[in-house]
Amino acid sequence: MIKYNLICKSCNLNFDSWFASSVEYEKLKKKNLLNCHNCNSLNVQKSLMAPRMISSSSSRSKQEIKKFKSVQNTIKEYQKFIKNNFEYVGKNFAYEARSIHYDKKKKEKGIYGTASKKDLKELKEEGIDAHLLPWVEDKSN
Numbered sequence: 001m002i003k004y005n006l007i008c009k010s011c012n013l014n015f016d017s018w019f020a021s022s023v024e025y026e027k028l029k030k031k032n033l034l035n036c037h038n039c040n041s042l043n044v045q046k047s048l049m050a051p052r053m054i055s056s057s058s059s060r061s062k063q064e065i066k067k068f069k070s071v072q073n074t075i076k077e078y079q080k081f082i083k084n085n086f087e088y089v090g091k092n093f094a095y096e097a098r099s100i101h102y103d104k105k106k107k108e109k110g111i112y113g114t115a116s117k118k119d120l121k122e123l124k125e126e127g128i129d130a131h132l133l134p135w136v137e138d139k140s141n
């Protein structure tokens with residue numbers, strides 16, 4: 001047996017009712033066999049879920065947000081390191097990577113920039129070591 005708190009949308013009566021199962025409740029509702037004790041209206045609905053369930057799911061999402069933020073901070077630290085130690089070449093990444101590789105062009109720093117998956121695949125085939133990094137756009141800058 002399961003107890004539901006029901007509410008009548010017509011007269012706002014709030015009442016409890018017992019059902020064999022949640023399936024039985026759905027069945028009665030579909031067949032229009034659920035009616036208000038007070039005004040006989042069929043406009044009867046289950047009232048909101050238990051608050052306990054809502055609070056437990058919100059604390060879980062808080063944890064997820066916390067986790068997300070810590071990962072995001074790690075990536076930001078990572079980006080800071082790269083910005084300080086690598087030269088940004090933007091969309092010229094594949095070109096610059098090749099010029100370093102083939103022309104033995106001297107660069108004080110390593111490079112980072114944007115490249116398509118196709119570029120990365122081609123660079124790899126040419127024996128150029130490029131890595132894909134997770135990146136977060138820093139909108140505060």
Ligand SMILES: [Zn+2]
Nearest residue numbers: 008011036039
């Ligand atoms: Zn009613």
